[in-house]
Amino acid sequence: MSVLQTAPAVLIRGGDAIEALARRFGVGSRVLVVHGPVGFPMVRERLAAALEHAGVVAVAAPHEGPCRASAIDAHAAAAERERVDWVLGVGGGRVIDAAKGAAQRTRTPFASLPTSPATCAATAPTVVLYDDRGARLEALEGGTSAAACALDPDLLASAPDRLLAAGIVDAWAKVHEVRLTAAGLGAVGATTRAALALVDDLAELLGEHARAAVAAGPGGARDASLLPTRRLVAEAVVVYPGLIGGLAGADAKLALAHPLHDALTHLAGARAALHGEKVGFGTLVQLRVAGSGGHDGSDAARVGAMRAEAAAYAGLGVACHLEALGCGEARSGDALERLVGRAMASASVRNALPGLSHEVLRAAVHEVDDWVRQAHGADAEAS
Template identity: 30%
Template sequence: MTETVLISPSRYVQGKGVMGQLGHHLARIGSKPLLVADDVVWGIVGDGVTEALGQADLPVARESFGTFATAAAVDHLVEVIGSGGHDVIVGIGGGSAIDAAKSAGHLAKIRWASVPTAASSDAPTSALAVIYTEEGEFVEYRFFPHNPDLVLIDTQVVASAPARFLVAGIGDALATWLEARATQRGQGSTMAGGRPTHTGTALARLSWELLWGNALEALDAVRAGVVTPALEAVVEANTLLSGLGFESGGLAAAHAIHNGLTAAPQTHGLTHGQKVNLGSTTQLVLEGAPSEELEDFIVFTTRVGLPNTLTEVGLSPDDTAELRAVAEAATVPDETIHTMPFPVTADLVVDALVAVEGISRRVRSEHGLPEPELYVARH
């Protein structure tokens, strides 16, 4: 019998102003929380978080965080948990702070919660973390026996964040259905540990449908700093549905190519979702997707503001050494690219990456869309 698996967070809370209820929800799972947030995030939400915890008679202890979830950052948080006697750790902010909190909570054997301040990725709901080097290169996935005990996302906070964060989340979430359907067609396992359930695959598709129907209007809302039904739909798609869909539906080529791109210094500074979107475009080329589907994807993601060319991630078809390094990293034996329903080699990935440049430029020109601008990483 083939095993299918669906996993999810214990409680998901979304809505305008729900940050004020954080203490109430945390009190269900612990009495001495450790809050993990960088200085910028804390400057934005610190007062509100402090007030919310005070209303629930919970102490406020905040540990600052850097840029990436590194092994050293996780080990430091474990030490802080032990010395402070904390029984729940709360990652506040972006995906790396949340991943570091999850990793430390697991190692310290306490509960953990995710409080994203932007809908920029699907990391908050998952039972895994991505560990990077100090320079931002992918190192490994770390898997945990359960998902977060709480995920809480305030859509007014999301509406007040820069629109580029929502764009990044859309790029991450658009990959969910493309990868889930590829996994369903193949024989590989999901991050949940078995074959995809029909539920996981359906949730991945729902995420895709909500994004195509609401993404542009949601970006308008964020640029105006307001919460609308379109924004609520996209936040749910980016955070909850994409999270459930990727874990229980499956990852494939798009995220493997993202991981490979982190090895190219030219791409450093781009968001996770930006690199994933190039991976999604490349996956469509790899699998020989119908021309109409590929063209629609290029047009839509260009309008959203996501990269679909090598140029927009700092590379070119002439960067043969870098493209080979990306492809080799994307096709190491344990990568998710091997859940594709056909064998994928580094040579195939290189060819697809090169082809993407010309295809996207042609489609954008035919639809009167802007030419891609060269991304230059800050070093």
């Protein structure tokens, strides 16, 4: 038996999404607004006005740093102390996961208002926990799905290029991971088929529009004619991966890309790299090991898939090699062994790639890093 959890229950999108979300809370309701220091200023005044106009009482709960158990404890305590009716997460993935965790802890309805397209946290039910240093600890599955998510395409499209590019790369990881895991399942049910249909549509969308979306610049600053494309892609990388992961379920949504990201977070230098940037390196290694179509037996095809993907990332301004990620120490020695060991310890890796050995993964990490680093250096010299 499998139990699937999809989110959100209600998706509110459009230029008036914030105002519509405020009305959904209901007159007289109390909302704990968990927010960070970066994305929240973009919507602070507008959200405050919308909540006031809707007759909603807002209780501020600032959040900084990774989503940690201690932060969830603090926000949950505030929710209980203030007797709130809703918990609202406003910002990027770390803020939204912390708010989500507090809502799940207190069994309070949760709503999300993403200001960044860098992750799909706003539409995914999972809460990912990190320690105080930013090392990934565990993913909390099975909690309460978001009761509402407000997506303003213009808000997401106004985010910096780096955030959008990281979200695109993270979304590509979902494409490759679900395809690989589903290929190993044999006969698949209707929900996995639905996930794969969304995967195909997402791959087509990103293949056609990702580069133009980044080229447009924040809010279309560099090319206003490409702003509709930027809106589309920014919204897609928030919505699609969350829906795909929910439909694919725990057995089919992860392979090697995310577990390798998780292993990278244990390196101190990785703190400066965004989630999607680290996942991108994991995706390239996965492609080198398994190919793009799932368990591809041709070594040449695997190499070609990895290099094509790396070139696509470079076209978005994302350099997915260890030095660029602040993880140069993992190129050799104990750091490399720990990186490989942590990735191989993941149940997702064992399920998706049952024949993968430490030696093969170690060699793939080396090969991908060397090739991407050299290609990036050549591109830099050419420019």
